[in-house]
Structures are given as C-alpha cells and as structure tokens.
Amino acid sequence: MSFELLLGAWVATGLTLFIFTFLYEDNPLFKLAEHLYVGISVGYAIVKTYDTVVIRLIYEPMVKQGDWSLLIPLAIGMLMLARYVPKATWMSRIAFAFIVGVGSGLAIPRVVSSFILKQVEDTVRPLASMVQGNPTFSFSLADPASNLNAIILLVGVVSVLFYFFFSIEHKGPVQVAARTGILFLMIAFGAAFGYTVMARMSLLIGRLTDLIEYAGPSYGRPSLWLAAVTVVGLVLWSMKRRPQTEPTEE
Amino acid sequence: MTFAERMLKIDRRIIFAVIGLCTLLPLLYPVGLAIRISPEVKAVHDYIESLPEGSVFLLSLDFDPASKPELYPQAVALLRHAFKHNLRVIGMTLWLPGTGMANEVITRIAEEQGKVNGKDYVFLGWSPGGSSVIINMGQDLYKAFPTDYGNQPTKGLAVLNGVQNLRDVSYVVSLAAGTTGIETWYVFGKDKYKFELGGGCTGVIAPGLYPLLRSGQINGLIGGLRGAAEYEVLIGQKGRAVAGMDAQSVTHFAIIVLVILCNVFYLSIRKARQAQGQGGHS
Numbered sequence: 001m002s003f004e005l006l007l008g009a010w011v012a013t014g015l016t017l018f019i020f021t022f023l024y025e026d027n028p029l030f031k032l033a034e035h036l037y038v039g040i041s042v043g044y045a046i047v048k049t050y051d052t053v054v055i056r057l058i059y060e061p062m063v064k065q066g067d068w069s070l071l072i073p074l075a076i077g078m079l080m081l082a083r084y085v086p087k088a089t090w091m092s093r094i095a096f097a098f099i100v101g102v103g104s105g106l107a108i109p110r111v112v113s114s115f116i117l118k119q120v121e122d123t124v125r126p127l128a129s130m131v132q133g134n135p136t137f138s139f140s141l142a143d144p145a146s147n148l149n150a151i152i153l154l155v156g157v158v159s160v161l162f163y164f165f166f167s168i169e170h171k172g173p174v175q176v177a178a179r180t181g182i183l184f185l186m187i188a189f190g191a192a193f194g195y196t197v198m199a200r201m202s203l204l205i206g207r208l209t210d211l212i213e214y215a216g217p218s219y220g221r222p223s224l225w226l227a228a229v230t231v232v233g234l235v236l237w238s239m240k241r242r243p244q245t246e247p248t249e250e
Numbered sequence: 251m252t253f254a255e256r257m258l259k260i261d262r263r264i265i266f267a268v269i270g271l272c273t274l275l276p277l278l279y280p281v282g283l284a285i286r287i288s289p290e291v292k293a294v295h296d297y298i299e300s301l302p303e304g305s306v307f308l309l310s311l312d313f314d315p316a317s318k319p320e321l322y323p324q325a326v327a328l329l330r331h332a333f334k335h336n337l338r339v340i341g342m343t344l345w346l347p348g349t350g351m352a353n354e355v356i357t358r359i360a361e362e363q364g365k366v367n368g369k370d371y372v373f374l375g376w377s378p379g380g381s382s383v384i385i386n387m388g389q390d391l392y393k394a395f396p397t398d399y400g401n402q403p404t405k406g407l408a409v410l411n412g413v414q415n416l417r418d419v420s421y422v423v424s425l426a427a428g429t430t431g432i433e434t435w436y437v438f439g440k441d442k443y444k445f446e447l448g449g450g451c452t453g454v455i456a457p458g459l460y461p462l463l464r465s466g467q468i469n470g471l472i473g474g475l476r477g478a479a480e481y482e483v484l485i486g487q488k489g490r491a492v493a494g495m496d497a498q499s500v501t502h503f504a505i506i507v508l509v510i511l512c513n514v515f516y517l518s519i520r521k522a523r524q525a526q527g528q529g530g531h532s
Contacts, residue, residue, distance in 0.1 A: 023266045041347060048346055053378055056397060106385065106438070114437045114467065122465035144464050192457045195474070199320060199453030201501045202475035204273050205494040206319020212277055 001218060013214045013222040016207050017230045029233055123157050125150040156184040252522065254515035265508065272504040276496035283499055285492065290463055291480040293470030294448040295331065297421060303336040305420035306413055310435065311355070313427035314347035317452050321425045323478035323491035324450040325355050328423060331485045333363035338409045339371040340419070342395070344383060344430045349376045353399050367400075369408045375399035380430040384438040388416040416443040425450040425472075432459055436467050450477065 018033035058074060061067040076098055082091040128135050128147055138146040162174060163181030170178045215223035251259075298307065309328060313321045332339050341356040343349055356373045365371050374395040377383045386394035391413060392405050404410060412418060422445055424435045432449035440447040446469055451459055453474030462468045472481055475498060478491035 024263060044350075045346055048349055048376065049378070052376060056401070057377070061396065106381070110437045110441060114433075114441050118465055118467060119461060122461070188457070195453040195456050197505060198474055198476065198498065198502070201269075201273065201498055202320045202453060202494065204269075204501075205277065205475065205497045206322075206490075208270075208273055208277055208497075209319075209490055209494060212274075 006219060009214045009219045010222045010226070013211060014226045014230075016211060017223075017226050020207075021230060021234055024234060027234060027237055029230060029237075123153060125153070127151055127154070155180065160184050252519070254518045254522075257515050258512065258519070268508075269501060269504060272500045273497045276500045277493070280493060280496050283496055285479050285483050285495055287480050287484060288477075290471040290473070291477050292484065294328075294423065294450075294472055295470075295481060295484045297446065297448060297469055298328075298331055298335060298337070301335065301337060301420050305337050306340060306418060307332045307337040308340045308342070308416075308419045308422045309356075310422065310424040310426075311341065311343045311348055311352035312345050312424050312431040313452070314345050315351055317427035318351065319494075320452045320475050320478070321427060321450060322351070322355060323475065323489055324425055324472050324481065325352075326359060326489060327478055327481040327485055327487070327491070328425075328450070328472075329356060329359040330363065330487055331481075333360065333365050333370070334485070337420075339365075340374065340409070340413075341371065342374040343376050344380055344434070345427070346376050346378075349399070368398075368402065372404065372407055372409045373399045374404065381434050381438045384416070384435060385442075388439060388443040391415050416445055419445050421446050421448065423448040423450060426455065427452050428455055431455075432462070432468060436462060440467070448472075 015033045015036065018029040021027055022030040058070055062070050076095050079091050079095040082088040125145075126147070127150055128137050130136070137148075139148045140146040141148060143149065159177050159181035161181070162177035163185065165174075165178075168174060211223045213219075215221055301307070309325065309332070311321070311325055329339065339356070339360075341352060343352045353373050353375070356371060357367070360367065360371050367373075375398060377386075377394055379386070383394055391410070395404050398404055398407070416422070416439055422435060422439065424432045424447070426432045426449065432447075432451060435447055435449075439445070447467075448470045449459060449462075449468045450472035451474070453476075456471065456473035459468070459471055463471050472478060475491050475494055479495045482489050482492050
C-alpha cells in the first residue's frame, strides 16, 4: 500500500474520531478537527480558484493563445475590487449592475417556465380519463398519473393555498380548507424529516464503514490506535478541567 | 420523579450510544435484508440501458466530500454501468470543493473497467459560474472547458468526437447535494437544449425534487444511500451502499421505537398531571 493511502487513512480516522468526540462534549480535539476542516476547505478553494480562473481561463488563453478579448470581462470583474478604495467605490456598482442584470435576465424567464408554468401544467391534470370513448377512473395510489392521485394533488394544492390566504378570516368552509391544508403540510414536513433522518444516518454509516475498513491490519489498524488515543486524550482533558470547574459548582 | 420523567430526562449520550451501536453492529454482522427497487431508480438504469453503445453520457458530480457517504456510491454505480455499457463518459463538477474527489472516482472506476482517458472518458473538472457554465456548455462545450482536469486541450479528444455542445449529449445525470445541481441542470440545460436529464441526490433534498420527477422534468431520481443500494442491485454489483442498508434499517427501527417511547412517556406524564390537577380541584 502506498504511503499516501496510509497517511490518508490515519488522518481521516483521526479527524473522524476527533469530530465524534463532540457527542460526548465540546472539547479541544473536536475544535482542532473543526478548525482544520475550515482552514483546509478555504485553502483548497483558493488554490483551485486561482488555478482554474486566473491561470487556465484568463492567463493562458490571453498570453499563450492571444485571446485579448478576455480583457473585457476581466476589467468588469476587477471593478469589484474598487469597493476597497473608498473614493472609487462607485465603480464597483457597474460590475454589480452587470451581474444583477445578466443574472436576472437569464434566470427569470427560465425559472418561471420551469418551476411555475411546468408545475401548474402538471397540477392541472384530467380528473377522469377517456379510454376508447368511455370515461374511466383509475384508483391506483402507486401510479403517480392515476386519476385518484390527480384529485389528491388538486385538493392538496388548493387547500395549502387556502392556508396561506390571509386576506379573509379562516371561518366556515375556508377554515375547513385551511385545516386540510395543514394536514397536507404536516405530511410533507414528515416526509422531509424522514428523508433527513435517513440522510444523516447515511453519513454516520459512511464514516463507520471507513472506520471498520481502517481497523484492518493492512492500514496498521489506525481506527483502534487512534480510538485509544482519543479516549485517553478526552480522559486527560476531563481530569485537567475538573479542578477548575469544581469550585465554581460549590 | 416517575419512571417516565426519568426516561425523558435521560442523558442524550445514551441515545447517541444506542444509535451508534444500532449502526455499527449490522455493519459488522450484516443480515442482508431484501432491497426493493423503486420505479424512479429503475428509470435511470433503464434509460442508460436503452442508449446505444458509444452514446455520450455526462455525469455532473455536484457535491462535496460532506455528502460523500450518500452520493459517492451513486457515482460508482452509475460509472460502472455506463462503462460496462460502453458509453462515452464526460465527467465534471459544478462544486469546487468536490473537484479532487470527482476526479478520483472517475479515474478509479475507469481504470477498474479498463477504460482510457481521452478515448473512453474525460474529466473536465470545475469551472466557475454554476448556471453560466451550463449555458456556456449549451452553446460551445470547448469554450466552457478549453482544457480538461489534467490541462489537456479538450478539442480533438476522441471521447468528444462529434460533441459540440449539450445538444449532442444523450443523457445527463446530476448527482447533487443542493444547489447548484439537478434543478439548475433542468432550468438552464434541459429546458433549453433538450437533452434527457436524470438525477441523484442526498436524502435531505429528495422530497423537493419529486415534483420534477412527477412532471417529467427529470426522468428518474436516485435518492440517498438507499437509491445507491437499489442501483447497485440493478447492475448486479453490490458495494458500500448495499452493505449500509442493514444498518440503515436497524437505525430507522431504533429511531421509530424511540419516537414511540418518548410519546408514550410524554402522554403518561400529561395524563398523570391532569389527574393530579383534577384531584387538587376536588
């Protein structure tokens, strides 16, 4: 096994265990891993951005291929830095105006088409179907395109919209509709929460799978050694902290 | 203090230990619970299966290492399927922190399947802009990515033969941990350049993507580790996702039991307090 793989296994195991110590209590081992994560993420982002944007997308095309038209977007981008010069701050507005203008122009029609028109189109589906000239109604809950599901969807959308309709008091039929809307909202929140639990457990499974793999002899059993080091570190930290906290508790 | 009150004030670290054990034990001693294939995962698999050999498959790995446990197994399964089916694979990412990881998974699986960089696959890397990158690729792929991740010029690569922009791509799958991801690929890509789009996502964002699935805006959806496990079963190559399903099932069962117990304790305390209140009034 290569040295890089071994080193990676030991570092990954150590940092995973250090992060897990937060479940016991906030402690210096957790803080060390947390600060390393933030620092390395930012460092990686800066280096990759410099390499991709400055070198590959600006410097090389201009200098090596003579594509000097890139000076225009470069100049617009550089105007953003004018924010750091108090007397020239106004110039940064040109760059921001360009970004907001282009961004809005690109996004508004596409977002309206994709998320509003398409979704409205999907919501308004036939509540009954015609098969060979005869009206039919499909009851399958498992089939998203069934007529029963089309009705459930319609009731759900309308009732939730009623719940968020605050211009009139929720009384009588409006109250019934709004309460039905709450029911649909609760089901949606429940589904979202269930998926979130599944996602979080998946992350735990991912880390534990790695820890089990790294407990193997081919890696030098970093999971076992570093688990012992982490436990000893936590015990020593707790013992060192105790004399300071005891008098305040009294 | 009653038993129910003591239970509701239990040290949270005991709960953590229970969940930890429920996850660890099935990983150490797997049972092999059955995995049912959902239609949304099968749709992605079947679409890739229906593509003729040599078709262009673009996999956008729009996630960072924080979502690796859920989306990395999906990437592995999709890449294995695409390479086995002899599709030309274009890899890329819209998430800067995931660049190195995306390159690692594509290179590793390509080597495993005996594929050659530049001929059978290419990893384009990351380019800034998110939605702008997709629009740029829709107009001219070579302007969006003049070089690949290894700084080789993309023009002239055998894998990109006949590919000028996104209209020439047969199938795009975005593995997303949030935005920028599947929705961005739909809004700025599929809606305009008319390629077929599938998705893979973390469990957290999956419920929000089902409306896109139902309306046909995406043709399939692989949700979380569970979706990855289903895909591994479909391609007949079980991996880390299938191995994690026992743990997932046991942990979910434990959480359901804990939720029920907490409600029982809470209701019993409320009932006792109501009884005390009535007794006090009389």
